[in-house]
Amino acid sequence: MGSEESARSDIWDRAYQVGVVVRDLDEAKAFYERLGVGPFVEGPSAHTVERKIYGEPSADAAVRGAIAQMGNIEFELLQPVAGRTVQGDFLEEHGEGVVHICGYSDDIDRDIAELTGLGYKIISEGRIEDGGRFAYFDTRRVGGLVLELYEPGSTWE
Numbered sequence: 001m002g003s004e005e006s007a008r009s010d011i012w013d014r015a016y017q018v019g020v021v022v023r024d025l026d027e028a029k030a031f032y033e034r035l036g037v038g039p040f041v042e043g044p045s046a047h048t049v050e051r052k053i054y055g056e057p058s059a060d061a062a063v064r065g066a067i068a069q070m071g072n073i074e075f076e077l078l079q080p081v082a083g084r085t086v087q088g089d090f091l092e093e094h095g096e097g098v099v100h101i102c103g104y105s106d107d108i109d110r111d112i113a114e115l116t117g118l119g120y121k122i123i124s125e126g127r128i129e130d131g132g133r134f135a136y137f138d139t140r141r142v143g144g145l146v147l148e149l150y151e152p153g154s155t156w157e
Contacts, residue, residue, distance in 0.1 A: 005118060006118070007114055007115060007118060008114065011103070011111060011114070011115075012101075012103050012147070013103075014103045014104040014105075015101055015102065015103040016072070016073065016074055016102065016103065016104060017067075017073070017074040017075075017076055017100075017101065017102035017103075017148075017150075018073060018074075018075055018076065018098060018100075018101055018102075019076040019078055019087075019098070019099050019100040019101070019102060019148070020075070020076065020077055020078065020096070020097065020098050020099065021078050021079075021080070021087045021090050021091045021096055021097060021099045022077050022078065022079050022096050023079065023091065023096060024079065025064045025065075025066060025077055025078075025079035028077045028079075029066055029077060032068070032075070032077070037068050037070060037075060038068045039068060040066035040067065040068045040077070041066065041067060041068070042065070042066060042067075043065035043066055043067040043076055043078075044065070044128045044130075044132060045063040045064065045065030045076075045078060046063075046064060046065060047128050047129045047130065048061075048063070048126050048127070048128055048129075049126075049127055049128065049129045050126050050127040051085075051124065051125075051126035051127075052122075052124060052125050052126065053084050053085065053086065053123065053124045054123065054124075055122070058083050058084055058085070058124075059083075060082055060083035061082060061083030061084060061085045062080075062081045062082040062083060062085075063078050063079065063080050063081065063085050063087050063088075064078070064079040064081055065077065065078045065079070074102075076102075078099070085124065086099065086100075086123050086124045086136050086146060087099060090146075094144070098145065099145075099146055100136065100145065100146040100147065100148045101145060101146075101147055101148070102134075102147075102148040102149070102150050103147070103148070103149055103150070104149075104150060104151070104152065105149040105150065105151045106151070107151070108133050108134075108135060108149055108150075108151035111135075111149050112125075112135050112149070115137055115149075120137045120138060120139060121137070121138045122135050122136065122137060122138070123136045123137065123138050123146065124136040128153055129153075130153030130154045131153030131154055132150065132151060132152050132153030132154075133150070133151045133153075134148060134149065134150045134151075135148065135149050136148045137149075
């Protein structure tokens with residue numbers, strides 16, 4: 001970014017998750033479990049009650065997800081199954097692979113305002129049934145990686 005305005009230096013200090021898009025969630029879980037990763041449990045993706053993609057409501061979007069701990073890192077597998085999603089777009093364009101790094105937010109409205117104020121557009125955002133919220137930012141220009149912020153609700157903390 002050079003001399004351009006920058007985000008707070010601590011905004012990504014709570015990065016905790018790597019998200020990987022896969023074509024077949026069950027096959028991917030079995031593959032990684034054989035390598036000693038897991039056990040996997042259902043992630044919050046299946047409990048999304050509201051989702052927008054590129055600013056438009058996407059009620060038909062669905063993503064299956066599973067998470068496992070790998071030391072301090074949460075490893076998330078994501079299989080797009082219906083509608084337009086960030087994960088489906090990634091799979092179509094790049095195939096399987098790392099789609100995002102996610103960090104916890106303690107005030108997602110503040111963090112969204114900060115990042116959008118710096119010119120980073122929201123690709124997708126939504127709400128989980130337990131009150132949690134997420135936002136994916138278009139940071140793909142360098143390295144092809146999406147950065148996500150997640151403010152936990154009452155279940156996935």
